[in-house]
Amino acid sequence: MSVTFATAPATAADGLGVWPSSARPAPGGDVTVAGVSLAEAADRFGTPLYVLDEGEVRDRCRAYRAAFPDADVVYAAKAFLCRAVSRWIEEEGLGLDVCSAGELGLATTAGFPAARIVLHGNAKSPDDLSTALRLGVGRIVLDSAPEIARLAGLVPDGDRQPVMVRVVPGIAAGGHAKIRTGTEDQKFGLSVTDGSAQHAIARVLARPRLELVGLHCHIGSQITSVKPYVAAVRRMVGLMTQVRDHHGLELPQLNIGGGHGIAYRPGEPVLGPAVLAARVRAELEDGCAHARLPVPRLTVEPGRALVGPAGVAVYRVLTVKETAGRTFVAVDGGMSDNPRPALYGARYAPRLIGRGSTAAPAVVTVVGRHCEAGDVLAEDVALPGDVRPGDLLAVPAAGAYQLSMASGYNLVGRPPVVAVRDGVVRLLVRRESLADLSSRDIGL
Numbered sequence: 025m026s027v028t029f030a031t032a033p034a035t036a037a038d039g040l041g042v043w044p045s046s047a048r049p050a051p052g053g054d055v056t057v058a059g060v061s062l063a064e065a066a067d068r069f070g071t072p073l074y075v076l077d078e079g080e081v082r083d084r085c086r087a088y089r090a091a092f093p094d095a096d097v098v099y100a101a102k103a104f105l106c107r108a109v110s111r112w113i114e115e116e117g118l119g120l121d122v123c124s125a126g127e128l129g130l131a132t133t134a135g136f137p138a139a140r141i142v143l144h145g146n147a148k149s150p151d152d153l154s155t156a157l158r159l160g161v162g163r164i165v166l167d168s169a170p171e172i173a174r175l176a177g178l179v180p181d182g183d184r185q186p187v188m189v190r191v192v193p194g195i196a197a198g199g200h201a202k203i204r205t206g207t208e209d210q211k212f213g214l215s216v217t218d219g220s221a222q223h224a225i226a227r228v229l230a231r232p233r234l235e236l237v238g239l240h241c242h243i244g245s246q247i248t249s250v251k252p253y254v255a256a257v258r259r260m261v262g263l264m265t266q267v268r269d270h271h272g273l274e275l276p277q278l279n280i281g282g283g284h285g286i287a288y289r290p291g292e293p294v295l296g297p298a299v300l301a302a303r304v305r306a307e308l309e310d311g312c313a314h315a316r317l318p319v320p321r322l323t324v325e326p327g328r329a330l331v332g333p334a335g336v337a338v339y340r341v342l343t344v345k346e347t348a349g350r351t352f353v354a355v356d357g358g359m360s361d362n363p364r365p366a367l368y369g370a371r372y373a374p375r376l377i378g379r380g381s382t383a384a385p386a387v388v389t390v391v392g393r394h395c396e397a398g399d400v401l402a403e404d405v406a407l408p409g410d411v412r413p414g415d416l417l418a419v420p421a422a423g424a425y426q427l428s429m430a431s432g433y434n435l436v437g438r439p440p441v442v443a444v445r446d447g448v449v450r451l452l453v454r455r456e457s458l459a460d461l462s463s464r465d466i467g468l
């Protein structure tokens with residue numbers, strides 16, 4: 025199931041605890057990932073560079089499928105999507121969660137079977153809905169009352185679209201207020217407490233062109249405890265019982281979303297699939313037995329946990345500046361390729377690579393090159409005291425929600441993505457060039 029390595033897997037002792045498990049220290053202060061030198065890759069493809077360990081992504085998919093053998097494991101494409109990742113996910117037998125016609129179109133043109141795709145979104149556009157119907161996505165998760173009528177109106181005569189209703193279970197969980205989606209005070213889903221979820225279910229059931237196959241909830245992201253999932257399952261089984269009692273319908277599916285936390289820095293907690301699967305299954309089986317409901321088929325939607333730990337971002341240091349008692353190490357990327365520190369106060373653990381150093385560690389702040397004081401990548405981190413322009417810094421756990429949230433700020437161009445596997449590096453997404461940027465800018 026997992027890849028066999030010639031040497032011991034990365035351990036906390038070599039400082040590579042949150043790196044892809046294929047990462048190894050190499051001579052001259054270099055690090056290899058899947059047998060590929062990061063310093064050489066940086067020289068060949070330039071910096072900033074995003075490196076994705078294909079074996080790590082595949083191993084993580086397999087660990088999920090092994091932990092959830094009777095469930096559908098659906099990758100949340102918003103974490104990071106390109107054609108190659110879509111292919112790996114497809115080959116590993118997972119489904120795909122998309123939230124726009126863009127993600128849907130990219131995946132299907134790369135050959136992803138539409139039947140294994142779930143469409144989400146709190147405000148799907150007419151284009152999202154009609155593209156989903158035209159391509160035949162497996163499930164559409166409805167998120168508001170107007171959307172029910174809108175979708176039903178688009179389904180052709182004689183067809184039935186399988187749908188779910190997104191429910192707010194009323195549970196607070198998640199690594200930051202901006203990524204908590206299980207409570208009433210945010211835009212996603214329909215509330216059980218005020219009855220809008222029950223109302224939406226009744227409306228869906230009144231539409232013959234919509235087939236209600238189950239309920240969905242997604243309580244938040246970067247969650248490191250299993251408890252909120254257990255509580256969410258309990259609430260969802262409660263609502264499924266109400267649906268059975270009021271409508272005589274035993275819903276065959278339950279989707280509990282994603283949100284499983286990863287470690288960005290050594291020592292941080294993670295929520296592994298095995299623990300999650302055991303507790304969720306136990307709660308689901310007990311709850312259903314108690315309510316005398318058949319156990320629904322489960323779906324989980326991990327995004328970050330599949331690709332986050334597989335990615336490493338590599339930057340080159342442009343300047344080092346001492347000011348007011350602080351040392352700012354400025355690199356050639358920043359908030360345009362990783363907005364997470366600015367948005368959520370996310371913390372990372374950068375590492376000097378490509379040369380050895382015996383200098384004592386110094387506390388520095390790694391900043392980006394963008395025209396904004398908030399463009400900070402890693403505040404108060406320890407790096408060798410002699411870090412200088414031209415050095416390479418690598419940031420692990422960079423595979424999720426960085427490039428997928430990249431912006432065009434300051435027109436620096438978005439970085440390329442390379443895949444590494446068995447000592448081979450290959451370009452997946454090329455660097456955004458001035459020609460790319462100016463090709464859209466057609467007025468004068």
Ligand code: LLP
Pocket residue numbers: 100102103121144203242244245246281282283284325326327328329364368424425429
């Ligand atoms: N399912 C649904 C319906 C979602 O909205 C999401 C994420 C997922 C699954 C996958 O969640 P994951 O397993 O990746 O946590 N930009 C933020 C994270 C936003 C998550 C949005 N929804 C960040 O960088 O932390």
